Amino acid sequence: MGERRFEVVSRFKGAxxxxxxxxxxxxxxxxxAAAEDFLLPSIWKMNFVKMFRKINNEHELMTKDFQRAEQSLRPLLVPTGIKVTMPTDEVLLLVNRSSSPxxxxxxxxxxxxxIDADYYNNEANEGEIFFQLINFGIRDQLIKKGDRLGQGIFVxxxxxxxxxxADQKRQGGFGSSGR
Known part of the structure; x- marks a missing residue:
C-alpha cells in the first residue's frame, strides 16, 4: 500500500x-507554512503596468516589452521545507486557503x-513542496516564516x-515531465 507522511527536507533540518x-x-x-521569510511583490509594481501604458498610448511593442511583462507576472515559489511520501495511487493537491485571496x-x-508520489526525494530538489503564489494586491506581502500558505489534500x-x-523517471518538478 505505501506509507503517507510529511518530512522536513535536508536543507531545513534543525530550522x-x-x-x-x-x-x-x-x-x-x-x-x-512558509519555511522562511519571503517577500512577495505586488504585480502592480512590476513591468507589465508599463506595457499597459504603451498599449494605451498606441506604442509599438517590442519583444523585450513582452519579455519584461511576462517575467513580472510569473508566480514566485515560496518554500515550505516539506516533502511528502504517499502510496503510488495518490496525489497531494495544493489549494488556496479560503482567506488568502x-x-x-x-x-x-x-x-x-x-504533487505526484514520484516527486518524493527527486534528484533536483529532494521533493520539497513549494507554493506558487502571485500577489494581486497593491502592497508587497511579507510572508513570515510559519505563516500558512495553503492546504494539501490527499486524493x-x-x-x-x-x-x-511513458517509461520516464522524474527529474524534478514544475514541468519536469515535459511540455
Missing part, C-alpha cells in the same frame, strides 16, 4: 519547521498544484484500464 497538520477534526486539508491578495495562479486517483504511462 524548527512544523509539519503540515489539519486544524480541525473534520478538515480535509493539511495546512502548509480575501485577506492577503495571495493566490495560486495555477488553481491547484499537483486517490484512477487510471484507465489500458493505461500505459
Amino acid at each position: 524548527g519547521l512544523t509539519l503540515p497538520q489539519r486544524q480541525t477534526t473534520h478538515a480535509a486539508g493539511y495546512d502548509f 480575501l485577506k492577503r491578495f495571495l493566490s495560486l495562479p495555477n488553481g491547484v498544484g499537483v 486517490k486517483y484512477l487510471t484507465t484500464d489500458d493505461d500505459q504511462p
